[in-house]
Amino acid sequence: MDYQLTETQQAIVDIARQIAVKKIKPVREHYDEKEEFPWPVVDEIRKADLLGVYLPEEYGGMGGGNFELVLAAEQLSRACGGIALAAMTSSLCALPILLCGSDEQRRKYLPDLASGKKIGAFCITEPEAGSDATATKATAVKDGDHYVANGTKIFCSSGKEAETYVIFFSTSPKRGARGLSAFIVEKGWPGFEFGKKETKMGIRANSTYELVFRDCRIPKENLLRAEGYGLFVAQGTFDLSRPGVGAQALGIAQGALDETLAYVRMRKQFGQSISSFQGIQHMLADCATQIEAARSFLYTVVRAMDREFNPAVRKAIDEKTPVYEAMDKLGSRRWTKESAMTKVFCSDTAMRVTTDCVQMCGGIGYMRDFPVEKFMRDAKITQIYEGANQIQRNEIAAMMIKEAASAEKIAAGLA
């Protein structure tokens, strides 16, 4: 399919593909098996300027938008979803700073994330607070010019390797969801330590850590937006970041199908290539169709999002105001529902496609020697993180009902 990419976008695809084939494919099995952080590959991706494709040039980025991030994430994930995540996880730290940060916060933190000098991470989850962020127990209590943070966060991607974090604490436990606040936290601050490293089913090249805060003093300038806006920060971030998960899922699906197609053409049974069997052909066709459908949907949505978001970023930089304010002024539309849909659709596609790919490859597909089972393990997380797909569906439905209700109101008003 010709998606009418610009020269720069095509260059991003080409470079990411080259890295995937030459630098990721030969080592993906090693990092999956050893659960090591793939620093040498992340360094290649950094040197190729891919870490900042979605960030403004003012901060050392390449001046693209979310679509550029999606294109890079998809191609890198086509070789390994785990290594791709290790590189792209920074975006989950940069996006809330871009969306909700002040001009000073943007200038202080975004350049190192754009250049890849530092890796970024994001953490909202707690043992008791998964999909329900209102149950957050970790607190940040104001003390003069600082907040004093205490508590434990879990499942932080690139937890120990990152140096800049966006972390959510309750600044007012009584207020529940409205008591949640987001902070920019730096590695090395006293009282901020790492706990357990998780062992995972998939995306094993990327690390997942527990973060422990014991009287960690966070300067008040590092609060994002204002106290009580944590949920706004998180939701706004997820609106922007979910297409990235979709892209990761899509790349994983495509990578599994690439390997499977090569295998079924070579594998002979009953004296002929198994690709000549209709049972295999129909599965191949279904996989390819679902992938292409997911891709056109994802690209369409993320381009629409960029058309709203990128001008607001421009305006915010020019006026030295936060981006969410510029969005309000411009009346920018937020694509919460469609953003959730891309994540649901791409990740469900990835799970289905990778499962079918293992099936098509038969016994060898199930073996660790062969790369296809890894794609299946890696695919699973995309249905879970950044909001489980069930939560996404809740949001999609909630938005549908809300939209129907307001359409009715408008119709009533007109009548």
Added chain:
Amino acid sequence: MALHIVVCVKRTPASTSVAVDSATGKVRTEGLPHGMNPQDEYAVEEALRIKEKNAGSRVSVLSAGGPESDEVIRTALALGCDEGALLSAPAFTGSDTLGTSHILAKAVEKLGKEKAPVSLVLFGKQSNDGESGLTAGETAAWLGWPSVSFVRRLPAVTESEVTAERLMEDGIETLKLKLPAVVSVTKEINEPRLPSLRGKMAAKKAPVSKWGAAELGTDASVTGSAGAGIEWGRLSPVPSRPSGTLIPGETPEEKARNLADKLKEAKLL
């Protein structure tokens, strides 16, 4: 110590699994993805590494071929080469290695005169299509410079001299060449870098000179199909490999003998 290094690159099909058109007897290359000859990537990388070690150095890239060879020059520029020239003219069409190396030698002389004296010309070991590995040596001969082909390491490059380790069939030979010199390198020499997005975008806009017969002052009696000393005839595909021939024999020695015969027949022994 500032050096001027020239790298010569060729545009070739990305894959060597090509089909021969039975009507024309030529390889069907239209529509196939093309790129820089993979062996040339090592030459570009080596040039860039020498440049990075020697402040003030520059790397020029040359490619002889049709207008589409512009793309591989830009590939080299994206990696960090400083300037490029496409050597292309209708009069060059059909040149053999003799002609191509003459064109390249003329371009090296022109670069030396107009930019900075050239210290070193680097080539990849051979192209993945023609596979002759002769262009580097012939270019050196036209220039009257010393040369060494199939080099796996350049342990030292100074202002006046290069030390090269050449991979022979039976071992490694170390040679010292006075500069300027021509060297062709093998895959053992380094691990080529990948382009950056900034490099790639800048390379798209970079000016690439285009030099033809008049700019280069090439000799028409050795270039183009008229000047070529050889002529390529019809190509034919190699029949696909048969499989499953069981080597007969009662004893291991007899089997070994029969296998050796087969390998000899296949020109592998």
Added chain:
Amino acid sequence: MNDYSGKGVLCVAEARHGKLSSCAFELLTAAKKIGAARGEPVWAAVLGDGESVKAAAAELASRGAERVFAAKHASLSEFLDEAYAAVLTGIVSKEKPRTVLLPATVFGRSLATRLAVAFKAGLAGDAIGLEVEGGKLVATRSCYAGNVIAGVSFKRAPEFATVRPMAFPRAEAGAAGKVEEWPVELPALKSEFVKFSADDSGEVDVTAADRIVSGGRGLGKPEGFEPLRRLAKLLGAAVGASRAAVDSGWIPYKHQVGLTGRSVRPRLYMACGISGQIQHLAGMNGSDTIVAINTDPDCPMMKLATYAVQGDVFKIVPALAAEIEKRRG
């Protein structure tokens, strides 16, 4: 375009460290074929230093070179492109052969380029066949990684060709040519020979190799690779391995061939004690010629192989090495 006209086929013999390479006898066979078709004589040239040059020249003369030009000089003791090219340019200028054949080795390929330019002549590289068709010399060669075969014909004299080793049988002894000592005059040289070290690593990299001798589970232990290493050395091949052998710790990962190791497509792949798991086959099934040595005649590798040898690797591999050594003399 030039007024060169000549007769005769000159074979440039490669002599390394004083020892004549047997490729020279293959060149003589090719030269005799061309000479017979055109009614022209066959000559040879050999360069070097010391008594070995004389011995080499005598051997070339005994194998069918009517005249052998023997150039002896201290600066020719090791191969130096410039020096050798200067001497040979002198021989070709004076004796005017129509055709000059060189081996398609680093020596021959390096030298041929300088000679071709000196005479503004055509050069056909890597010939695997040479025929005279209607008076014209046509060299057959492969390109595109052995996927395509082409005929290259010469348009004028002199004709330079490098000939791939093993492409022609060796000329036998029995003739009585004449050895002529060639006076050597060398120009000021811009390159110098420093040293030679016989294969310092002892190992060829699998990804760069055009021959690979590979071992698998059937080797049973680390020492199982020893006979393969010996055979590889004889063939100038790299040593490869299947994942099973690497995972068992018998040989380092860098030798692994297959989907999870390196994909290779050499001219010759010898699979010794490798049954052929699909992930291994995927990494090497593009090889030109595949030899399988295995006790199980029905395993996938034996089915895929161009030549399948049923038997014990530890008997067949040493026997093959011995056979090759015997043939090389």
